[in-house]
Amino acid sequence: MPVTIPKNKYSGAVREVTIGATKAEGGTRTTTVTVGGESTLPFLFHEGAMPHPPRIAVEIADRWPADWSPLLREAWGDAVDDPVAWAKAAEASGADLILLRLTGPVQRGDGSKPTAAEARKVVRAVLGATGLPLMVFGPGIADLDNELLVAVAEEAAGERLVLGVCEDKNYRTIVAAAMAHGHLVDSRTPMDVNLAKQLIILTRDVGLPMDRILMDPSTGALGYGIEYGYSVMERLRLAALNGDSMTQQPMLVTPGEEGWKLKESKVGEGVPASWGNWNERAVTWEVLTSSTLLQSGADIVVLRHPDSITEIKSVIQRLMAPAHNGHS
Amino acid sequence: MALSGLEIYKLLPKTNCKDCGFPTCLAFAMKLAQKQVELAACPHVSEAAQAALSDAAAPPIRLITLSSNGNKLEVGNETVLYRHEKTFFHQPGIFVRVSDDLPLDEIKARTAEVDGYVVDYVGMPLSYDGLAIAYASGNPEQFGDAVKAVCDTTHKLLILIADDPAALKAGLAAADGRTPLLCAANAENWRRVALAAKNAKAPLVVRVDDSDPSTSSEQRLDGLAKLTEDIAKFGVDDLVLDPGVRGFNESLATITHIRRLALKENFRALGYPVITFPGEGATSQLDEVTLAGQQIAKYAGFVVLDHFTEASAYALLVLRANIYTDPQKPIQVEPGVYPINNPGPDSPLMVTTNFSITYFSVANEVESSGLPGWLLVADAEGMSVLTAWAAGKFDAERIAKAVKESGASGKISHKQVILPGHVAVLMGELEEELPGWEIKVGPREAVDLPAFLKM
Numbered sequence: 001m002p003v004t005i006p007k008n009k010y011s012g013a014v015r016e017v018t019i020g021a022t023k024a025e026g027g028t029r030t031t032t033v034t035v036g037g038e039s040t041l042p043f044l045f046h047e048g049a050m051p052h053p054p055r056i057a058v059e060i061a062d063r064w065p066a067d068w069s070p071l072l073r074e075a076w077g078d079a080v081d082d083p084v085a086w087a088k089a090a091e092a093s094g095a096d097l098i099l100l101r102l103t104g105p106v107q108r109g110d111g112s113k114p115t116a117a118e119a120r121k122v123v124r125a126v127l128g129a130t131g132l133p134l135m136v137f138g139p140g141i142a143d144l145d146n147e148l149l150v151a152v153a154e155e156a157a158g159e160r161l162v163l164g165v166c167e168d169k170n171y172r173t174i175v176a177a178a179m180a181h182g183h184l185v186d187s188r189t190p191m192d193v194n195l196a197k198q199l200i201i202l203t204r205d206v207g208l209p210m211d212r213i214l215m216d217p218s219t220g221a222l223g224y225g226i227e228y229g230y231s232v233m234e235r236l237r238l239a240a241l242n243g244d245s246m247t248q249q250p251m252l253v254t255p256g257e258e259g260w261k262l263k264e265s266k267v268g269e270g271v272p273a274s275w276g277n278w279n280e281r282a283v284t285w286e287v288l289t290s291s292t293l294l295q296s297g298a299d300i301v302v303l304r305h306p307d308s309i310t311e312i313k314s315v316i317q318r319l320m321a322p323a324h325n326g327h328s
Numbered sequence: 329m330a331l332s333g334l335e336i337y338k339l340l341p342k343t344n345c346k347d348c349g350f351p352t353c354l355a356f357a358m359k360l361a362q363k364q365v366e367l368a369a370c371p372h373v374s375e376a377a378q379a380a381l382s383d384a385a386a387p388p389i390r391l392i393t394l395s396s397n398g399n400k401l402e403v404g405n406e407t408v409l410y411r412h413e414k415t416f417f418h419q420p421g422i423f424v425r426v427s428d429d430l431p432l433d434e435i436k437a438r439t440a441e442v443d444g445y446v447v448d449y450v451g452m453p454l455s456y457d458g459l460a461i462a463y464a465s466g467n468p469e470q471f472g473d474a475v476k477a478v479c480d481t482t483h484k485l486l487i488l489i490a491d492d493p494a495a496l497k498a499g500l501a502a503a504d505g506r507t508p509l510l511c512a513a514n515a516e517n518w519r520r521v522a523l524a525a526k527n528a529k530a531p532l533v534v535r536v537d538d539s540d541p542s543t544s545s546e547q548r549l550d551g552l553a554k555l556t557e558d559i560a561k562f563g564v565d566d567l568v569l570d571p572g573v574r575g576f577n578e579s580l581a582t583i584t585h586i587r588r589l590a591l592k593e594n595f596r597a598l599g600y601p602v603i604t605f606p607g608e609g610a611t612s613q614l615d616e617v618t619l620a621g622q623q624i625a626k627y628a629g630f631v632v633l634d635h636f637t638e639a640s641a642y643a644l645l646v647l648r649a650n651i652y653t654d655p656q657k658p659i660q661v662e663p664g665v666y667p668i669n670n671p672g673p674d675s676p677l678m679v680t681t682n683f684s685i686t687y688f689s690v691a692n693e694v695e696s697s698g699l700p701g702w703l704l705v706a707d708a709e710g711m712s713v714l715t716a717w718a719a720g721k722f723d724a725e726r727i728a729k730a731v732k733e734s735g736a737s738g739k740i741s742h743k744q745v746i747l748p749g750h751v752a753v754l755m756g757e758l759e760e761e762l763p764g765w766e767i768k769v770g771p772r773e774a775v776d777l778p779a780f781l782k783m
């Protein structure tokens with residue numbers, strides 16, 4: 001019996017979403033990034049197109065977060081004490097986008113938090129330091145996020161930033177700010193297909209156009225729930241391809257954040273010998289979490305370590321470019 | 329063609345004797361139709377029915393078994409494309425390759441490294457499955473010596489990688505008593521290699537080589553299917569596929585085609601597990617791990633690595649465990665009171681949930697702190713602290729119930745309980761549920777528990 005390679009027929013496709021605006025488009029970015037548009041499961045080019053490769057966002061912060069692994073400080077050096085230098089280093093490391101994290105009491109460890117004026121200032125500075133599209137995430141406390149992101153949205157009007165994270169408890173304020181000033185949002189829900197759809201619907205109902213919404217189904221790190229995120233993403237992507245309009249958003253995941261908060265990545269001493277070399281383990285953890293989520297449909301992976309960025313970038317290139325003879 | 333449950337039922341004895349382990353013939357028929365049991369489980373089918381059923385009963389991806397000194401690895405027999413549809417059943421075997429042209433000491437040293445490696449993940453000891461010995465010396469006798477060196481060092485499973493039947497024979501002789509995977513038969517050598525596999529009753533890798541750059545995926549899989557049909561006719565049924573592709577994209581696409589052909593089209597000639605060699609498609613050791621990870625998630629049955637490090641083994645083994653976890657049931661521990669470091673009546677009482685990952689992150693921290701304590705595991709239906717809290721499975725009422733009914737209070741002389749920092753909000757309610765108790769809020773992350781306990 002001769003082989004006919006099976007092709008799934010899909011009726012839907014993922015929406016295209018463009019992040020960042022150039023001068024001509026009302027912003028100041030020198031490049032923009034478009035993600036989405038898939039009409040196939042990841043990298044299966046025989047049955048559909050993947051017009052845009054998955055992209056790498058590199059996470060930097062307004063100041064060095066006290067709860068980050070010392071390995072990250074070692075990797076970036078003194079740049080981490082200055083968001084401008086850090087943004088430049090991130091761009092040089094191969095970032096397609098920059099994610100600026102505004103730190104709050106938890107990340108800072110000293111109970112302090114930034115004011116809206118400080119948030120405006122650091123966003124301005126980072127926009128000046130790099131021409132890449134920018135995403136800005138708050139500290140993760142609903143009230144504080146609202147306060148800071150509203151100010152940031154106004155300060156960077158027209159830049160097509162991604163504001164995040166937008167959750168069911170605070171989406172109204174952030175979505176309104178995005179609408180008013182020409183930005184996008186990262187719509188995050190806790191690993192559930194229906195919740196993901198619901199928040200997209202709510203966001204659309206407020207009036208934000210669908211090409212300004214990224215879907216963030218939450219990420220579990222390798223060993224800490226990756227399988228839940230992986231399967232929810234597979235289900236969301238299958239639903240999108242099968243025509244369910246409210247799941248057809250490009251997906252953003254945060255393997256850097258999840259991977260680097262684990263003991264595996266944070267602690268070098270007093271751990272089992274079988275865990276192996278600390279730096280190798282931490283980078284492998286981030287890389288393997290990311291590469292696995294690329295298989296389940298991630299369009300943007302947010303990373304933290306320069307070595308992970310290099311590896312994932314190269315992996316994406318090869319996944320996007322099948323060689324003729326089957327060798328890489 | 330696959331038969332429906334009802335069609336199968338008509339062919340069964342319909343006596344409901346339960347010898348198959350199912351309450352009725354119909355229940356058994358349904359399971360057969362879903363390819364979740366083997367026909368052999370019913371001892372009473374007639375021969376005629378057997379013939380009619382054998383096609384429907386055979387799993388779409390053949391189960392392949394390797395064995396060695398009581399160790400066993402079963403691969404294949406998968407039924408779904410996506411783990412959320414049911415679950416993935418048989419984890420891919422992970423092997424490390426050593427070449428027979430290395431000095432025997434070095435072969436032994438590398439084998440010992442793999443053999444001795446075990447890492448604990450949520451209470452499960454994880455390790456690699458075995459060694460793959462590659463024939464590079466050109467001398468069958470040397471290959472046999474290398475296999476013997478490996479066998480002298482480990483009880484783990486073996487893959488013998490050699491195109492030359494003479495080398496395979498020498499390897500098989502040295503691997504006495506084990507059932508290794510033989511690798512590989514190709515279009516040129518298959519008759520002689522298949523004979524060796526048949527005599528040894530060993531499973532065999534079937535490989536299409538990748539010499540012609542213009543070969544399309546169809547042609548490649550056609551070639552592979554034709555070879556497996558020939559070899560099956562020759563009498564070797566336990567086959568493993570090597571479609572010859574190595575790079576990230578080609579490997580993903582080709583293995584996916586094979587899985588879909590087997591499951592969706594019931595394409596018998598490709599209904600076997602796949603073997604991969606990520607090191608041959610990789611540019612560095614990290615790259616090899618990344619490609620191996622892709623292949624673990626996307627349908628490989630055997631993964632042969634060229635490098636071994638502890639950190640990469642830990643990561644890959646955890647990935648394999650995660651992908652092959654049954655999505656319907658989170659890995660859980662029994663609710664109850666767990667003593668850590670020989671606690672006494674005045675040792676602290678901490679409460680957590682019965683999600684394995686949660687329990688072990690906390691238990692490991694307390695254990696390594698050296699401080700005694702009682703860990704009270706509440707029944708939170710296998711969910712993490714915050715998930716369970718959000719789902720209403722870890723509230724004040726449930727925690728109070730656990731404190732009262734677990735027997736914890738009988739073990740301690742004080743009335744203090746420490747809550748996970750993430751659910752500090754429960755403090756007030758819990759004080760009401762547990763009158764006379766002092767509720768303390770611990771740190772959010774388990775890593776900070778030792779410092780907290782020392783205060």
Ligand code: B12
Binds near residue numbers: 220683770771
């Ligand atoms: C994986 C996951 C799931 C999985 C479940 C996994 C499981 N078996 O529990 C699934 C997908 C099923 C799920 C479902 C839901 N989830 Co959920 N989920 C997660 C996720 C991604 C990881 C949780 C995890 O496994 N953590 C790892 C374990 C080890 O952490 P842990 O149990 O907290 O333990 C740590 C500490 O608490 C501490 N600790 C533990 N015990 C103790 C004891 C003491 C004494 C001390 C001091 C410390 C301590 O030590 C551990 C290590 O540091 C988190 C988000 C995230 N990234 O954290 C959301 C999250 C927990 N989920 C959330 C929600 C809302 C839900 C749902 C209710 C959504 C819904 N409506 O469907 C459902 C509820 C389940 C249901 N109804 O069936 C929210 C909770 C929001 C909140 N703050 O209340 C979170 C935080 C996501 C979010 N940001 O919104 N979820």
Ligand code: SF4
Binds near residue numbers: 369372
């Ligand atoms: S063993 Fe056979 S005859 Fe007996 S109940 Fe099962 S299917 Fe029916």
